[in-house]
Every structure is written in structure tokens, then in C-alpha cells.
Amino acid sequence: MARTLAMFTDTSLCIGCRACQVACKQWNELGLEVPEWTGGYQNHAHFTDKTYRLVRFVEAPGAKPNGDLAWLLMSDVCKHCAQAGCLDACPTGAIYRTEFGTVNINQDVCNGCRYCVASCPFGVVSFNEQTGTAKKCTFCNDRIHNGLGPACAKACPTDSIQFGFRDELVAKANKRVETLKGMGFKDAQLYGADSGGFLGGLNAFFLLLAKPATYNLPDNPKLPQRNVVVDSLLSIGSAVLVGLGAMLAFRERGKGGR
Amino acid sequence: MLKAPGWEMSIVWYFFLGGIAGGAYFTAAIADNFGSLRDRSVARVGYLLSLPLVAICGVLLIADLGVPARFMNMILHFKFWDPMSIGAWAVGVFGGFTFVSSVLSFTSSDSLASLRRKISLVGMLFGFFLAGYTGVLLSNSAMPFWGDSRLMGALFLASGASTGMAAVALIMFLSGGSAGEGWHKIEVADRFSMIVEVIVLGVFLALLGSAARPITSGHFGPLFWGGLVGAGLILPLVLNFFGGRVRALGAVSAALVLMGGFILRYVVVMSIQG
């Protein structure tokens, strides 16, 4: 595997211009959608089969250092998890890990079973009715294989989205957290940068200005497939019970079986 | 933040009929291997019932795909830890077993009958699998409630057993085959399964606690408590005790169990689709 690539989204630099969201739509030819009324500036409410980058507008009372309402911005995207629920769920092998460590869906293989949709801890994958396949951020697979960064990172005017080698970006991100803490942003923290942390680390990781829950992110997302052995053993236990019941019911009395 | 997969009625039917197919087959296999010669009618009904049901399951599974023509992609790619992948495999393999067992259920030759019994001992494992794997599939997703439930597979399996046996009993009743000793045995077997199901459901709810709210309260609450727990489990269990003597009560019990099995799949699948 080549050196792992990553995207670092520093939400403290985001100005909510949505250049990333538009650049993503344009590069990936994602087409129009009917806008939604979300009660604020955010549009759309969720990732869709035509929205892979989504700037979230979060109004958080009391989250500013001085106790004021914080208007938080976060350009969200598929996390390209090191342990990816979508990838483990996919029965066709359409979802694969690239040599750069990113997670991609091969549109020519996906058969639209939608198990990945239910298996992403972040609600990223979306089903497209027209193609009958699952869609999500490709980490601009075509661009990174031609020496270009993702379209969103390229378009971002404030460098809120940075693209590069993961180890370098994590080092940079850690320094940035220290700077922000020094400026009084006491809740400044990285999300998914630690490769020893949840899901083996996210290859698209974030710098947040408040707790993950404020951004509607899970504090400690877990791999959905972690219980498959336990659940299977418990099912086998249930099978043994009903099987024994049936054997008792059908057994030839006196002979103890056939 | 999470996103539901959009699995709806065809998946509810798939889970329900798959449970019956698996349950009817392993019941037949057990009756065939451990019962008497007189239990062969039970075995034959079970084998013959599982064959069309698993065929319907295959059709439902394929038709629900976004690109049905690419169904083979999930057969060609084998992931042994992935319920969706081995599930698709198991439907196919199990279908083969139900076919062979159904054909051999008409034989009058002793050697073929003993072959059938041996085959069904292996096929039975796939029957158990088909009845239970759908629950494990749900409990290994990221969705709330589904992903929180460690006993979803065990519950679906017990329900597959009770509905499979109920379907066999109902067919025997309707076709006039409820006179013999086989009827009594299938009633007793179904009773065991219902008791297991009640216990598993109780532990399932206790372990989930408030995470079970999508089915225990709100829109689906009345259907869950009234349709599944009350009319689909407790009532048929009570009726079942009289079903040995008053056969019509046994048949009503079986019909209620089938209804309960459907409601179980329905509330579990639909409550998460928001």
C-alpha cells in the first residue's frame, strides 16, 4: 500500500461558503436536487446520493468561550474509516480499499443491496434510485490517481480542507489544536485523527471546536460488525433449544431415537 | 445522522417466509430422523412446504436489489463473516436441499428413504441458518435498536421454528392429516418453540431496555404488544395446550403463530425505516 492519504477538515477555518460542496457536485457531476428547508442555512439536511460534501451549520447555545451562542460550521464528508462498516458489509466486493487507504464503491459491481447504507456509523452512504447503486464520496478517486487532490480541498478558499499524507496532516492538526486552546477555545479537539482510537482512525478527520455530540457526531462510533460471532453463537443456542424440543416431541418413546 | 437502508415490505416477507421455510425443513428433518414411520407425513409436508417458500425467498431477495441483474455479484464474492454474503449463498444451497428432499419424500424404497434422512441432516443446518441469519444481519448494522440487539438472530430463529411448525400443522389440519399421532407431536414441538420464543423475547427486551423503544412504544407499540406478544405468542401458547384434543383450537393457535411471526418481522424492519 502506498502511503496513506487523508483529508483534514479544520472546522475553525470554515467560513460556510460551500465552495467544497459545489466543487464536489461539479467534479463528480452529481446533478441537482430540490432544496430542503432545514430551519437554518444548511442545505441539504443529510448526505444524499447527489451530495457527498455537506457543510453543516450548527447553532450551539453557550458553546463560545465567553458563553455566547456559537455558530459552528463543519464541512462533513465520508470519513474513509480505517475500519469501515460499509466495506465489511458489502457482499459483492463493490466497496474496496484503495492503495491510498481510502474507501471507494465500484459502481460497476454494486448490486444495490443497501447493506452498506445501514452499516455506516455516520449515515454517509446513500442509495441512488436511477442507477440502483450505492453512492458516497470517492475521495476523488480519479483525481488522486492523477496526482491531484480532491476537488473540495482544491476549492476551499481558507484551507479549512487540507489534503496530504496522513501522518503529516495529523502532526499539523495537533499543533493547530494547541494554538486554538491557547486562544481560549477550550473544547478544540481532533475527531478521528488517532489511529489507535475508534474505527482505527478516520482518513478524513476533523478539528472540532466543541464536543462531537454538538455536531451530532457519535462520541465513540463502533464497527457494526463487532458482534457477529456473539450473535451467531446465541442464534446457534436458540437453534439447539428448538431442535431439542422437536427431537423430544418426535422421539420414539422407549427407543430413545431411531 | 444514521441512514436507514430502505428495506421495506419485500424484505419483511423475505424474512417471514425464510423463517417458515427454514423452520418447516428442520422440523421435517427431525421428524424424519427421530420420529416413527407414522411421522413421515409430517416430514413430507415440511419438505414440500420449504421448497416453494425458499424459491419465493430467492425471488424476493433478487427483486429487492437496486440492480437485480447483478445478483450473481454477491454469489461470486464470498465473505464468510458477512451475513448478507453467506445469506445469499445459503438461500441457494438450501434451495437445492429442499428440492432433493421433496423429491425423495415420495420414494417407497428404503435405501432412498435412508439417503433422504441423511441428506436432511445436512440440509437442516442450512434451514437453521436461513431462519436465524436475517436477525444477525440486522444486529450487525449501524442502525439503533437493530445494532443494539444481541439476540435478534436467536429471536428470529425461535420464531422461524414456531412459524415453520405452525405452517406444517395448519397444512395438516386443512388437508385432513390431523388425525394421526404426527399432529400431536407437531403441536408439542410447536409448544416448545413458542416457549423458547417467549423466553428469548423476554431476555431480548430486558437486554435492550430503552433501546427497544422503536417497537415497544409509539406507532408500533400497540401492534407489538397486542399483535405479537398477546395474540401472536401468549394466546396461541394457551390454545396450543388444548390443541391435542380439540384440533380446531390447535389450528387457530397455528394461524395466530403465523400472524405473530409476520408482525415480528414487520415491526422490527419497519420501525427503523423512519
Ligand code: SF4
Ligand atoms: S464514513 Fe461510512 S461510508 Fe465512509 S468509510 Fe466510514 S463506514 Fe464507509
Ligand code: SF4
Ligand atoms: S449496495 Fe452496493 S456497495 Fe452497498 S453493500 Fe450492497 S453491493 Fe455493496
